[in-house]
Amino acid sequence: MTSERSRTITQSKWFLPASSLVLGAAILVAGLIGRQPVVGVSGLIIMTAFGLFVLLAGSRSETVRGLRGDGRDERFAMIDLRATALSGLTVIIALIVAWLVAIARGQSGSPYDWLCAIGGLAYLIALGLLRWRG
Amino acid sequence: MRNKIRGLRTARNLAQGQLADAMGVSRQTINSIENERYIPSLPLALALARYFGTTVEEIFDDQRA
DSSP, X not given: OOHHXXXXXXXXXXXXXXXXXXXXXXXXHHHHHTTOHHHHHHHHHHHHHHHHHHHHHTTTOHHHHXXXXXXXXXXXXXXXXXXXXXXXXXXXXXXXXXXXXXXXXXXXXXXXXXXXXXXXXXXXXXXXHHHHHO | OEEOHHHHXXXXXXXXXXXXXXXXXXXHHXXXXXXXXXXXXXXXXXHHHHHTTSOHHHHEEOSOO
């Protein structure tokens, strides 16, 4: 698949609602397999509602169109990049704090330790690859 | 960075949305550029300069007043 075609797909207004629906279905299946039907059904309802919201609210909001992908120009792409970096940093900080708290409680620190390791490793690999690409 | 986009646009009786459509960006992006909250990329700056028949240096001024 070319990057042009993948861009066309991800910038369709249907991409995020469809992805939400697929994720909702995955939550439902996981919930049913784990014998937690309430969690599964709740997940499907929440993800379907979110998908419908971004589909319908896009005509009124630039933020929703940008989130969906079809209203994304260079300025919004920059906003998206910064928001992604900020949310990633938030998750990493939360993981480190949770790991420290677990260690202080005399617990093993798992799974925070390997989640922190994955985050750090992914950052280093991305940094190296992006630098190599120029 | 200061710019003359608003003056150039209004001199041609263009709405922000019309300029945005011509540049392939959102109306909010044109608004952000005019209010100096967003510095456009080099391709967009060149496209704006070509659209108004001038140069990037004529439109954008990086000298602090």
